Amino acid sequence: MEDYLQGCRAALQESRPLHVVLGNEACDLDSMVSALTLAFYLTKTTEAEEVFIPVLNIKRSELPLRGDNVFFLQRVHIPETLLIFRDEIDLDALHQAGLLTLILVDHHVLPKSDAALEEAVAEVIDHRPIDQKHCPPCHVSVELVGSCATLVTERILQGAPEILDRETAALLHGTIILDCVNMDLKIGKATLKDKKYVEKLESLFPDLPDRDEIFDCLQKAKFDVSGLTTEQMLRKDQKVVYRQGIKVAVSAVYMDLVAFLQRPDLLTDLGTFCQAHSCDALVTMTIFFNTHNEPVRQLAVFCPHVALRMMICGALEHSHSPVLKLTPLPTTHSDLQAYLQGNTQVSRKKLLPLLQEALSAYSDSGTIPAGQPETVGVSTEQGDKGSDRAGNSLTPGLSQDEDDPPLPPTPMNSLVDECPLDQGLPKLSAEAVFEKCSQISLSQSPTAAWSKK
Incomplete structure (x- = not known):
């Protein structure tokens, strides 16, 4: 694999037709490994002198945010320096010169920013339902x-089974095991075909790592945030909700919220993050496992605009579908409200529609200054992803997964028991919550609040 990747980098220096195997924009482990191994296979099995190059669909600077990718590359002794990232190859220029053929792996719909490349797509391999409207x-x-x-x-x-070496087999084997949650039947992600090919790889290479060992190592590396800055933690697994000029970042952070709130200069970092990404508010869901290996979820809402912050907090506190069972946590930080989330079964994926409904109620109330566009302040990095084909107001940022990381079923443990079911709060709709917050002065726009800080 190492010699092959060195050849790929050398091919970039030549003006010749290229077949680029492109993973998805999340560049999770499955996307990266699928691109690497498929391009390797195509190179080994094509008689013509065609060049197949795997491209990781992120900037090189973003690789440290994907701890499992970094760990696995080190484990199989593939130097990061040999990889080719999206900011190191000009696909548009290659396409305009008639030198590009694209093979999409682990996705089948290009984002709006890559619409011009659609006619270069020659093949797709994916494992998600087909979007018939936009499939090439x-x-x-x-x-x-x-x-x-x-x-x-x-x-x-x-x-061509003969081209499969142990290094490539190890990449595929570990990736399938991580994606399928160690083939856990209770989780239900593994299909019969996943099971079949894990077993085939193990029969061909009996010295592959034990399933439990490689799953535990990759899982720990995936959620390891040690060494990351606050900004990197927030970007590591981020999605965005926006509605008529209001933009809220929603980040998953894999550590205890209490420890996160104790990070030096946290409030400054949160403000800088929101400014850099043109966000009016930031909702952080922290996730970690306690000593009983039970998941613990906590929430933090950061927003310097009082009315918007109270609106978001009110919607979360009074939600009845789903019930979050929130207990306020003490914090000395201004502009920030923290909670213990008693109902650990409510993942970030389930939280996003609730926030979307709250923003709809907030914007429909007429609090948004006249003349602001639908997606005001969307950063360059998020702009094309935010303005997707369907005009949705819920968009992925740099999230590694379409779904939240799989968590084991949670019993009614002591953590949940400490959180009263409804916290004594009435069950209110997003619109009703807005009415409760309407006494707050709304003369200042959320975005304008930054200039006061």
């Missing part, structure tokens, strides 16, 4: 398995 008119191979790496493994073993 080429050969599309889609099967709803737990990991796209399973489909790449099948392609290799059916097409």
Whole structure:
């Protein structure tokens, strides 16, 4: 693999047609490994002198945010310096010169920012339901398995099993195990095909790491935030909710909220993050496991605009679908409200529609200054992703996963028991919560609040 990747970098210096195998924008482990191994297979099995290059669909500077990717590359001895990232190859220029053929792996719809590249797509391999409206008119191979790496493994073993070495097998094997949550039947992500090809890899290479060992190592590396700045932590797994000029970042952070709130210069860092990403508010859901291996979720709402902050907090506190069972946590930080979330089954994915409803009620009330566009202040990094084809007001940022990381079923443990079911709060709709907050002065726009800080 190392010699192959060195050849790929050398090919970039030449003016010749390139077949680029492109993973998705999240560049999670499945996307990265599927791109690397499929490009390697195509290179080994193509008779013509065609060049197949795997491209990681992120900037090189973003790789440290993906701890499992970094860990696995080190484990299989692939130097990061040999990888090719999206900011190191000009796909648009190659396409305009007639030198680009694209193969999409682990996704099948290009974002709006890459719409011009659609006509260069020659093949797709993916493991999610097809978006018929935007799927490219080429050969599309889609099967709803737990990991796209399973489909790449099948392609290799059916097409040229002799090219599979232990290094490539280890990449595929570990990725499928992580994606399928160690083949846990209770989680239900692993299909019969995932199970089949994990077992085939293990039979071909009996010295592959034990499943429990590699899963535990990758899982820990995936959620390891040690060494990351606050800004990197927030970007590591981020989504965005926006509505008529109001933009809220929603980040998952894999550590105890109490420890997170004790980070030096936290309030300054939160303000800087929101300014840099043109966000009016930031909602952080922290996730960690206690000593009984039970998941603990906590929430923090940061927003310098009082009315908007109270609106968001009110919507969370009074939500009845789902009930969050929030207990306020003490904090000395201004502009920030923290909570212990008693109902640990409410993931960030379930929280996003609740925030979207709250912003709709807030914006429909007429508190947004006249003349502001629908997505005011969207940063360059998020702009194209935010203004998606359907005009949705819920968009992914740099999230590694479409779904939240799988958590084991949680019993009614002592943590939950400490949180009264409804906290004595009435069940109110987002509109009713807004009415409760309406006595707050709304003369100042959320974005304008930053200039006062």
